[in-house]
Each structure stands twice: as structure tokens, then as C-alpha cells.
Amino acid sequence: MTYENEHLLPGQIGHFFVLLAFVASIISAISFFKASAVKSDIEKKKWLHLARSIFVIEFLSLLTVFAFVYFICSQHYFEYLYSYKHSSKELEPKYLLACIWEGQEGSFLLWSIWHCVLGSIVIFTAKKREAAVMTVVNVAQFFLILMLLGIYFSGTRIGSNPFMLTRNELAGPIFSQSNYLDLIKDGVGLNVLLRNYWMVIHPPVLFLGFASTIIPVGFAYSSLRSKDWGSWIKPVLPWVLFSGLVLGTGIMMGGKWAYESLSFGGYWAWDPVENASLVPWIILVAGLHCMAIYKSTGNALRAAYLFTILTYLFVLYSTFLTRTGILGDTSVHSFTEAGMAMNVLIGIYVLGITVPVLFMFFKNYSKIPSLEKEENISSREFWMFIGALILFLSAIFIISVTSLPVYNKIFGSNLADPQDREFTYNKVLVLVAIIIGLLTGAIQYFKYKKTGKKYILSKLGWPLGISIFLITLIALFYPIEYFKKGYGFLAAIYLALFATIFSVVANAFYIKTVLKGNLKASGAAIAHLGFTMMIAGMLISSGNKEVISDNSKTGVFIPFDKDPTGRSTENPMENLTLIKGIPTPLGKYTVTYLKDSASPKENNRTFYSLHFVNKDSATGKVLENFILSPDSYRMKDNNLSSNPDTRHYLSHDVFTYVSTISVPNKDADTASFKIHELSVGDSVFFDKGYIVLNGIQKNPNNERYQFQPTDTALAADITLYSKEGTSYKANPALKIQNHQIDFLNDTIITQNVYLQFAGIAQGNKFKIGIKESKKLTDFITLKAYVFPYINLVWAGLIIMAAGFLVSLLQRAKAAKWMAILSICFVILALTYLFLFANA
Amino acid sequence: MKTSSILILIGIAAAIGALLMYSVDFSTYDTIATAKEKQGKYVHMIAKLDKSKPIQYDAIKDPNYLSFYAVDSLGGSTQVIYRNTKPAELEQSERVVLKGKMEGNVFECDNILLKCPSKYKDDKKELEKTVTQY
Numbered sequence: 020m021t022y023e024n025e026h027l028l029p030g031q032i033g034h035f036f037v038l039l040a041f042v043a044s045i046i047s048a049i050s051f052f053k054a055s056a057v058k059s060d061i062e063k064k065k066w067l068h069l070a071r072s073i074f075v076i077e078f079l080s081l082l083t084v085f086a087f088v089y090f091i092c093s094q095h096y097f098e099y100l101y102s103y104k105h106s107s108k109e110l111e112p113k114y115l116l117a118c119i120w121e122g123q124e125g126s127f128l129l130w131s132i133w134h135c136v137l138g139s140i141v142i143f144t145a146k147k148r149e150a151a152v153m154t155v156v157n158v159a160q161f162f163l164i165l166m167l168l169g170i171y172f173s174g175t176r177i178g179s180n181p182f183m184l185t186r187n188e189l190a191g192p193i194f195s196q197s198n199y200l201d202l203i204k205d206g207v208g209l210n211v212l213l214r215n216y217w218m219v220i221h222p223p224v225l226f227l228g229f230a231s232t233i234i235p236v237g238f239a240y241s242s243l244r245s246k247d248w249g250s251w252i253k254p255v256l257p258w259v260l261f262s263g264l265v266l267g268t269g270i271m272m273g274g275k276w277a278y279e280s281l282s283f284g285g286y287w288a289w290d291p292v293e294n295a296s297l298v299p300w301i302i303l304v305a306g307l308h309c310m311a312i313y314k315s316t317g318n319a320l321r322a323a324y325l326f327t328i329l330t331y332l333f334v335l336y337s338t339f340l341t342r343t344g345i346l347g348d349t350s351v352h353s354f355t356e357a358g359m360a361m362n363v364l365i366g367i368y369v370l371g372i373t374v375p376v377l378f379m380f381f382k383n384y385s386k387i388p389s390l391e392k393e394e395n396i397s398s399r400e401f402w403m404f405i406g407a408l409i410l411f412l413s414a415i416f417i418i419s420v421t422s423l424p425v426y427n428k429i430f431g432s433n434l435a436d437p438q439d440r441e442f443t444y445n446k447v448l449v450l451v452a453i454i455i456g457l458l459t460g461a462i463q464y465f466k467y468k469k470t471g472k473k474y475i476l477s478k479l480g481w482p483l484g485i486s487i488f489l490i491t492l493i494a495l496f497y498p499i500e501y502f503k504k505g506y507g508f509l510a511a512i513y514l515a516l517f518a519t520i521f522s523v524v525a526n527a528f529y530i531k532t533v534l535k536g537n538l539k540a541s542g543a544a545i546a547h548l549g550f551t552m553m554i555a556g557m558l559i560s561s562g563n564k565e566v567i568s569d570n571s572k573t574g575v576f577i578p579f580d581k582d583p584t585g586r587s588t589e590n591p592m593e594n595l596t597l598i599k600g601i602p603t604p605l606g607k608y609t610v611t612y613l614k615d616s617a618s619p620k621e622n623n624r625t626f627y628s629l630h631f632v633n634k635d636s637a638t639g640k641v642l643e644n645f646i647l648s649p650d651s652y653r654m655k656d657n658n659l660s661s662n663p664d665t666r667h668y669l670s671h672d673v674f675t676y677v678s679t680i681s682v683p684n685k686d687a688d689t690a691s692f693k694i695h696e697l698s699v700g701d702s703v704f705f706d707k708g709y710i711v712l713n714g715i716q717k718n719p720n721n722e723r724y725q726f727q728p729t730d731t732a733l734a735a736d737i738t739l740y741s742k743e744g745t746s747y748k749a750n751p752a753l754k755i756q757n758h759q760i761d762f763l764n765d766t767i768i769t770q771n772v773y774l775q776f777a778g779i780a781q782g783n784k785f786k787i788g789i790k791e792s793k794k795l796t797d798f799i800t801l802k803a804y805v806f807p808y809i810n811l812v813w814a815g816l817i818i819m820a821a822g823f824l825v826s827l828l829q830r831a832k833a834a835k836w837m838a839i840l841s842i843c844f845v846i847l848a849l850t851y852l853f854l855f856a857n858a
Numbered sequence: 859m860k861t862s863s864i865l866i867l868i869g870i871a872a873a874i875g876a877l878l879m880y881s882v883d884f885s886t887y888d889t890i891a892t893a894k895e896k897q898g899k900y901v902h903m904i905a906k907l908d909k910s911k912p913i914q915y916d917a918i919k920d921p922n923y924l925s926f927y928a929v930d931s932l933g934g935s936t937q938v939i940y941r942n943t944k945p946a947e948l949e950q951s952e953r954v955v956l957k958g959k960m961e962g963n964v965f966e967c968d969n970i971l972l973k974c975p976s977k978y979k980d981d982k983k984e985l986e987k988t989v990t991q992y
Contacts, residue, residue: 104985191989207988412871416878433887435902443882592922594943678943679917706919800921800943
């Protein structure tokens with residue numbers, strides 16, 4: 020059958036370039052290998068020339084593939100499965116890139132393009148190591164592009180390419196029609212959770228970080244092959260610093276994204292996907308410290324090799340965890356089952372690169388030089404090594420707990436996450452924070468080989484004194500109120516806070532007193548300062564994070580439903596219902612849900628305008644007055660996705676998001692009166708408060724009713740107390756005329772409540788009907804938190820990134836103007852992204 | 859540093875690691891029947907929403923009270939109470955992982971993980987459903 024309106028050419032061209040890139044990666048790998056293996060200089064040059072040319076072809080091919088993927092997505096060619104799956108007509112153009120790296124194929128493509136970019140830099144800078152490093156890069160490319168191949172090999176499809184046709188991949192009755200394309204109205208599109216500018220920025224940065232960890236492995240390989248042991252450390256340091264900078268920033272971008280636009284209620288949830296990217300970074304940093312030790316003392320070379328290889332192993336392992344769907348139920352953002360063939364491919368990739376290099380490392384282990392002399396306990400290198408080991412240990416702990424689904428798979432067990440996942444990690448890592456804080460603060464003052472006691476004490480006196488003073492101030496005036504895990508954990512938080520503050524102060528002093536403000540040499544001190552400031556910010560903002568929408572605290576709301584188990588619940592009630600137009604207390608604020616407005620650009624997206632007022636309780640003066648507009652997306656299948664809105668202050672953030680919205684009820688008002696039998700003085704609860712029957716008047720003659728003494732009429736005097744604390748008067752009445760009962764109902768419009776005097780019951784009781792109209796009630800439920808001093812976290816990250824960059828530029832011997840320019844650029848860009856873009 | 863001292867350090871590190879792992883109080887995946895046997899113990903219960911029974915949730919009454927019934931393929935059935943807002947996708951979910959404790963005949967849940975068609979569009983079967991609607 021011929022199908023109408025299909026555009027098959029772009030796919031054919033795209034697939035051709037995938038195959039070309041694949042073949043090029045093989046040839047390039049072989050020729051780089053040859054170039055590194057041959058002895059003669061002329062031969063070497065020939066091979067190198069060939070390898071470089073082929074590498075350029077590989078690079079260009081991948082860029083072409085990317086262009087074609089972009090093309091089929093932007094043109095909404097739904098005959099391609101990739102476009103159908105990830106793109107849709109309503110998608111704003113800015114998310115087109117995001118929808119490319121939403122999918123498995125697109126993100127592997129991005130990764131391999133980064134390999135090419137970094138490889139090009141290696142070609143220009145690595146000199147005699149170029150051939151060996153590029154061999155490793157191209158072997159990695161071989162595996163990555165293999166996953167994009169999508170060709171059949173004895174019945175099994177190897178990889179999956181982004182140009183597969185929808186009609187070949189999916190089964191459905193429409194594909195038996197030649198005009199099926201006219202029937203497909205729209206693509207599935209980008210998951211609404213991912214429609215955020217961070218989805219455009221965060222994946223490329225993270226993948227650049229991941230991709231860059233291959234380069235140090237290449238350097239390690241080059242030295243293992245040439246048996247030229249320590250000389251790779253010096254040229255590899257800028258690369259390791261680059262990885263640390265980019266990967267660290269990328270990870271925290273994910274945290275910032277989660278914080279500001281996903282309703283996880285925080286920046287770090289110890290989700291397996293987050294952990295999987297953190298662990299390689301920690302090992303990388305451990306390796307970085309071993310390299311620094313080696314450069315200054317000749318120690319720790321073996322550890323530097325091991326950590327470099329393990330960093331890459333864990334990058335691949337984390338890819339394995341997140342891509343194979345093995346995380347399944349444990350992660351909120353895992354990919355799903357990619358198919359057996361894909362899992363095997365990823366598995367082969369993990370083993371294919373790391374096992375040979377690890378094997379070479381262990382084979383040469385005894386030949387790698389190490390100093391056979393005890394280190395002095397007062398030496399810098401001893402404590403740096405301890406620090407690296409602690410980092411490594413915590414990485415192993417994190418990945419061991421995270422790998423739970425893998426154990427289940429292997430051993431067939433049915434273990435699940437512990438009850439409080441975050442605490443499981445926090446209780447261990449708070450101890451790590453104490454040690455790392457103390458080490459990063461003090462060890463800078465230690466000298467390599469040996470340090471005099473007096474020198475250390477004289478230098479550390481001031482920082483110690485200041486940080487003790489600061490922690491005392493915090494304990495007195497801004498105590499951490501995290502009692503729910505007991506006093507032991509609280510004490511650990513205080514110790515960690517002290518240690519990190521000490522480190523911030525000590526590193527600042529170090530830059531001033533020891534380095535005399537020489538910024539060029541202070542990269543490490545700046546990075547340590549930033550890192551510990553970030554940890555201090557995390558301790559404060561998470562320790563004192565406050566749920567202000569907590570119903571049990573605001574006392575707005577008393578649950579009327581009896582708990583069926585008959586016990587009182589201690590669960591926090593973190594959601595607060597806001598009825599349109601009714602001011603409701605929320606923490607120190609009074610919040611009113613003013614209106615909702617549809618987004619002009621995106622379908623099904625609604626912004627809720629919430630007016631926050633904070634009045635001084637004594638004077639009534641308005642202290643704060645602002646409007647927050649969290650929004651929610653209602654998808655085609657009724658799924659709700661919320662984006663928070665946050666009020667930023669220097670000292671804290673007020674963070675809100677919508678957790679439920681009222682479903683517009685198009686039906687008529689179907690509610691009916693619910694009859695209660697009351698005596699005078701009785702009260703009865705209903706959904707929005709309670710009413711009290713104050714009394715019954717016979718034939719009242721007042722402003723409302725002008726009955727005559729001859730009438731047969733009764734009016735009820737009712738007071739309604741709403742849950743907002745307001746009260747209303749109501750007088751429903753009942754009149755008997757010509758053997759007919761006439762109900763004169765009363766309404767309280769603001770509450771959407773109708774009251775009816777429905778008759779007289781036995782035993783001096785009266786029938787009072789209450790009807791609550793649901794038709795008119797617009798409401799949302801809101802979660803609101805206050806995150807204090809969250810800006811310390813972001814500021815710390817920016818400072819740390821700057822520190823990495825200063826070291827990187829110094830190690831790479833960059834020209835001064837270039838160094839200044841790039842530092843300014845990175846600081847400005849990160850400051851904008853983290854502190855201002857969403858403010 | 860001597861190789862021996864490195865080995866000792868790594869040995870200590872491994873021991874600490876093992877101890878730390880031991881300290882983690884893992885929970886288990888359970889069916890409704892096995893969860894009922896483990897009264898009061900924190901479990902991950904894998905089940906399905908019972909669509910034949912009513913879901914009780916009224917945000918105006920109490921935004922922090924959701925009650926529904928869960929069933930599983932082994933014939934188990936239980937009431938579930940979740941003191942939080944109703945996940946919007948609950949009705950569409952194909953499978954739920956409920957984290958919490960069985961208290962008598964009621965499952966007190968503190969976290970719900972939903973398996974929803976829309977989140978799992980990489981799943982071929984779900985994707986096929988989207989084209990058969992045309």
C-alpha cells in the first residue's frame with residue numbers, strides 16, 4: 020500500500036547519517052588506536068591525519084542527524100514515531116529542543132555530540148596523548164551510536180533510531196488506511212511536567228558533565244598504555260575540574276528545577292535519579308583531591324587512577340539505572356522499560372569501557388609508583404586523603420541504598436524503600452557534612468609533608484572563634500527547630516552547621532591572610548567556601564522549612580469526618596482549601612483566592628491569583644502585600660500538573676503550589692436540602708462551619724417578614740458560623756396557607772448555603788434543612804512552605820562553580836583576559852539562572 | 859602511604875559501609891493479603907484502584923482526607939485512607955503503589971505512587987492506545 024502525505028526523505032537521510040556516524044566512529048577509533056600504537060613518526064602522522072578527518076565526518080554526521088530530528092519534530096511529521104511521541108502542535112517553539120532530549124534516542128544523540136565537541140578540544144590540546152585519549156572517546160562513541168542504530172541483526176533490532184515510522188512501530192486499525200496521517204490529529208507531545216525552561220537548559224549541561232568524564236579515563240588509559248605513570252595528572256587536571264564544574268552545576272540545576280517548578284516541595288529528595296548523578300560527582304571530587312596530592316607529594320597516584328575510572332563506571336551505572344526502567348516504582352522520574360535489547364546494549368557499554376581500563380589498572384597496579392613512607396599526621400596530604408576516602412565512602416553508601424531495585428532483580432527479593440527515605444540518607448550524610456566541613460576548613464592551613472602545631476593553632480584561632488560566635492548567635496536567635504527526628508539528629512545538624520560555617524569563615528580567612536587576596540591561586544579555597552556555604556544553606560533551609568498551610572497549626576479547619584479507625588491522627592494536614600473570594604489565614608498571612616485566568620499561550624493552563632497580606636496584629640499596619648500566581652495544567656486525560664509560584668525574599672522564600680482544583684461542574688445544582696432536627700439552642704455542623712438555632716418566632720413582624728397575627732407562620736433565628744470565623748444571621752421561615760406549606764428559604768450567598776425551615780418534629784424539635792450549593796463554589800487547595808535562607812544554597816553553588824573555574828583556568832594556563840571574561844560570564848549566567856530568572 | 863595502610867583504610871571503609879547498609883531499615887513490597895498479615899508494619903503495597911467502589915474526597919470538607927478501595931489480582935481488597943489531596947490521576951491509574959501501614963482493616967497510606975498511561979508513554983502498549991482512539 021502507498022500511504023498519502025508521508026515525508027519519508029528526511030528520515031532516510033537522517034538514518035543514513037546515523038549509519039555514517041557509526042561507521043566513522045569505528046574507523047576513527049581504529050585509526051586513533053593505530054596512531055597511538057605505531058612507532059614510526061611518519062606512520063603515526065598518517066594514521067592521525069586519517070583519524071582526525073574521519074572524526075570530523077562523524078561530528079558533522081551527528082550534527083546533521085540532530086538537525087533532521089529537530090526538523091521532523093518542528094514540522095510535526097507524525098509519520099515518525101519520535102515526532103509523534105515527543106512533539107505536538109500546541110507545543111511552544113522553545114520546547115522543541117526539550118522535546119528532543121525528552122526521549123532516549125535524543126538524549127543519547129546529545130551525549131554523543133558533546134563527546135565530539137570535547138574530542139575536538141582534545142585534538143587541539145592533548146598533544147602526544149591525543150591518539151590514546153581519542154581512542155577511548157571513539158570507543159564510547161561506538162557504543163552510544165550503536166544505541167541509535169536501529170538496524171536488524173539476525174532478527175533482533177540493535178538500538179533504536181529516531182527516524183522509525185509510526186506505522187511500523189505501532190499497531191492500530193488506522194494504519195490500514197492509506198490516509199492515516201489525516202486521522203492523526205496531534206502528537207502526544209512533551210510531558211507537561213517538563214514544560215519548563217529548565218528542561219531546555221538542565222539536560223544539555225548535565226550531559227556535558229557526563230560526557231566530559233570520559234576524557235580523564237582517556238588520559239588514564241594513555242598513561243597505562245605508555246607506562247608513563249604520573250605525567251598524565253598535570254594535563255588531566257583542567258579536564259577533571261571542568262567535569263566537576265559542569266556536572267556539579269548540572270546536578271544543582273536539576274535541584275533548582277525541582278524546587279521552583281515541580282511540586283516535590285524541595286530541591287533534593289534523594290530520588291534514585293538524583294543520586295545516580297550525584298555519586299559520580301562525589302567520586303570525581305575524591306579523585307581530584309588525590310590528583311592534587313600526587314602533584315604536590317607524589318602520593319595517592321593509585322587512588323587517582325582508581326577514582327577516575329570509577330567515576331566513569333558510575334556515570335555509566337547511573338545511565339543503566341535510569342534508562343533501563345529498573346528503578347520502576349522507586350523513582351518519580353525514571354524512564355521505562357526500554358526493551359531487553361536496549362538493556363543489554365547499555366550493559367555492554369558499562370562493561371565495554373570500564374572493564375578493560377580497570378583490568379589494565381590492576382595489571383599494572385604494582386608498577387604504579389607509590390611512596391613507601393608513612394605520612395605525617397600533621398601533613399596536608401594525610402588529611403586530604405582521609406577526606407577523599409570519606410567522600411568515596413559516602414558515594415558508596417548512597418549508591419548502595421539506591422541500588423535496591425537491582426538487588427531485587429538479582430536476588431528475587433522484594434525489599435522496598437525505607438519508610439523515611441530522606442532520613443535514611445540524611446542521618447548518615449549529616450555526619451559526612453561534619454567531617455567534610457572541619458577538614459575543608461582546617462586542612463588548607465596545613466602544609467604538605469609536615470606542619471608546625473603552633474602555626475596551625477595561630478592561624479585557626481580566629482576562624483574557630485568567629486564560627487563559635489556565629490553558631491551561638493544562631494542557636495540563640497534563630498534556633499533550628501527540627502525536632503521530629505529526636506535530639507540526637509538535631510545535635511548532629513548543629514554540629515554540621517558549625518562545621519560548615521567554620522569552613523566558610525576559615526576559607527575566607529585563608530584567601531585573605533595566607534594567599535593575601537591572590538585570587539588566581541585561591542580556586543580551591545573559593546570552591547570549598549562555596550560548597551560548605553551551600554551545605555550550610557541546605558541545613559538551615561531544610562531544618563527550618565515550615566509548612567504554613569498546615570491545617571492543624573492554622574486551626575482553620577477541623578476535620579468533621581470521624582476517623583474510621585477511631586484514633587486521632589498525627590499526620591500533618593498540609594493542604595488548605597481556599598474558597599474563591601474568602602480570606603483565609605495561612606501562617607502569618609491572610610490569603611485570598613481572587614480569580615483564575617487562563618494562560619493566553621497554552622491550552623488548559625490556568626493561573627490562580629492569590630493575594631497574600633501580612634498585617635501587624637497590634638497596629639493593623641500592612642507589612643507585606645503581594646500576589647502569587649501558581650498555575651495548574653489540566654491535561655487531555657484530566658491529569659493535573661502544578662507549577663509553584665514563589666515569593667522571593669533575601670532571607671526566605673514563600674513557596675506555594677496548587678494541589679487540587681475544583682472541577683467545573685456543568686450540571687445543574689443537584690444538591691438537595693439535608694434535614695436536621697434541632698431544639699432551640701442546638702447546633703449542627705455542616706461542611707463549611709456550623710449553625711446554631713437561636714430561637715423560633717411565631718408570626719414575626721420585622722424588617723424581613725411582616726406577618727399578621729392571623730397568619731400561621733414560624734421563622735427560625737439562626738446564626739451561621741463559618742470556618743473562616745465569620746458569622747451570619749439567617750431567618751428561614753415556614754407559612755401555612757390554604758392547607759399548603761410555603762417555605763421561605765434564606766440564603767447566605769458568600770457561603771453558598773441555603774437554609775430551609777422544613778417543619779416541626781416531635782419533642783419540641785424543628786426541622787432545619789441545609790443545602791450547600793456546589794455549583795458556585797470555586798476552590799483550590801494549596802500547599803505553602805517557607806524556605807528560610809534558601810539563597811545561601813544557590814549563592815554557595817555559584818561560588819563553588821566560580822572556584823572550580825578559577826582553578827581550571829589557572830591549571831589550563833588561560834590568558835588573563837580570557838580568564839576574567841569566562842569567570843564573569845559564568846558568574847553572571849548562573850546568578851541570573853539561579854537567583855533572578857524566576858523571581 | 860604504604861600499600862598496607864591503604865588496604866587497612868579501605869578495609870575500615872568497607873566495614874563502615876556494611877554497618878551503614880545494615881542500619882537502613884528497608885521496607886518490603888507486599889500484596890494486600892501479606893500487608894494484612896503485617897499489621898502496623900510499614901510496607902509498599904502494590905494494588906489497583908477498585909473502580910466499583912466510591913472514592914471519597916471532598917476538598918471543601920477536608921482537603922486532607924481521601925478514602926478509596928484497593929484490590930489486587932490475588933483477590934485482596936482493603937479500604938485505603940490517605941491524609942492528603944487526591945492525586946488527579948488516581949482514576950486513570952492502572953496500578954498504584956501505596957506506602958503505609960495496615961491498621962486493622964484500613965490501610966493508612968502516606969504516599970501514593972501512580973502508574974499512569976500518560977507518564978509512561980515510552981510504553982509501547984500505552985502508545986498504541988493513543989493511536990487506536992483515532
